Structure formats: structure tokens, C-alpha cells
Amino acid sequence: MTQDNPSLAIIGGTGLNQLTGLSGLKERVLDTPFGSPSAPLQLGLMRSKQVIFLARHGQGHHLPPHAINYRANIWALREAGVKAVVGVAAVGGIRADLGPGSIAIADQLIDYSWGRKHSFFDGDNERNTRLGLQTVSHVEFDPPYDASLRKRLISAAVAAGIECAVSACYGCTQGPRLETAAEIRRMQQDGCDVVGMTGMPEAALAREAGLAYACVSVVVNWAAGIGATGEGIHSQIEQALSEGMEKTHRLLSVLLDD
Ligand code: HPA
Secondary structure (H helix, E strand, C coil), rough: CCCCCCCCEEECCCCCCCCCEEEEEEEECCCCCCECCCCCCEEECCCCCCEEEEECCCCCCCHHHHCHHHHHHHHHHHHEEEEEEEEEEEEEEECCCCCCEEEEEECCECCCCHHHHHCCCCCCCHHHHHHHCCCCCCCCCCCCCCCHEEEHHHHHHHHHCCCEECEEEECCCCCCCCCCCHHHHHHHHHCCCHHHHHHHCCCHHHHCCCCCCEEEEEEEEEECCCCCCCCCCHHHHHHHHHHHHHHHHHHHHHHCCC
């Protein structure tokens, strides 16, 4: 059955600048009270379901993690009527079982990013009242990812025969540089299993906007100082990115089939 309103959006990161297999593709350029999203929204049909795709780093992958307008991205999706968002993110693996090519559906996060516009509640009360937002809101953020969307992603991975870690803590660094080995050791002591640069404030803004949000972490390299392979990070990334993104595509098409 075809759904008329896209209830699900996918935000694609490094390696997933477009969603192959979308038919009847239409682009929608949206502006928001928080500025412009990274790219036009792409609306299309996948497995007979309407879905929206947004390229987090822009269509030419020109936006570094700290320059992404996360607020505009989430607001544009909300405006488009979406109820749930799956963020796909390339990450470095810290935990021993999360080497390049692995997939993790994170259940926790730690935010090490700074200086990003991380909340819709920034003191512009007039605008927020106009938008139907309260003036100040301390949203609950634990668990940080939507439990039922995570369950759907995990079931889709099982149905697609894709091994994935069902519990992992995502550490979000500021970037765009990669971490030092000492920084990764500290993150490991903090309990982080994977490290990426874009998971926050995306997850928290989705919660503020009332959207269900979950993250598919695609491990594309060992984090700095981990898994002494002798290979540089960039050559690991090239190899793992296509494997990881092929799995992600399969997972998403099963997700849209349920
Ligand atoms: N660190 C932070 N972000 C990343 C990494 C990493 O090693 N790999 C892919 N995104």
C-alpha cells in the first residue's frame, strides 16, 4: 500500500549523500525560521513507502560537521510532516567488536561537541511562541534514542541478515579533525564504543521537535590508537565505506518494507 505522507526521513552522512532506489524523486527547497537546511529535501518512493532523504553535509558534501545547520535540518523535516528520523553516520570504532564495516544501533551517547546551535530554545521567545514552541523546555533526553524506532532498525537488520551491535554508546566530537589516541583512551574510559562528529545536536533537536530519532552508526575505521593495523585511517575509510553503506541500504529498504 502506498502511504501519501512521508512519515520517515533519512539523514545521510559521509558515504550516503543520496539514497539509491528512490523512485518518483521530487526535490523540495525549504527555508526555516532557523535558516536553510543542508540541502533540498528529496521525496520519493522506496518499497512503496514515501520517504524523505536529506544529505547532512549538503549535496556536494561541502559542510563540515561543525558548520551543519542541525536546527534547520530538523525543523525542515518537521515542517514536511515527518514523524521519525533515522540518522546514518560514519563513525570510528572504539570497542573491540566494532571494526571497520560493522554497524551499530546506538542506545546511548555522550556529547563532546561545543559551540553548535544545539537547542530550539535560545531565548527568542517571540519566534518560539509564533512557532508553537514553549519558551523554555527541558526535554527529557534519556534514553537519547527512540526505543521503538531502534527496535524496528534492529528487526530490519535481522531480517536482512546483517549483523549489528544492538547496544553501543556514541561519542560525538567536534571535528573536523580526527582525535588523538589519548582523546580516544579518555572516551573509552567514559564508556564510548564509537566516535563520530555529527550525532549531536541532531538527536537532541529531534527530541525537542517531538520527532522519534535513532542512529545507524556505520564503522568506517578504527578510532585513533585502536586496532593497530598499520594502515592509515583514510585507506581504512575507503575500504569500509562501501561495505558499510551497502549494508545500510539493505537495512533501510527492509525497514521501509515493514
Ligand atoms: N572519529 C570521529 N569521527 C569519525 C571517525 C573517527 O575516527 N570516523 C568517521 N567519523
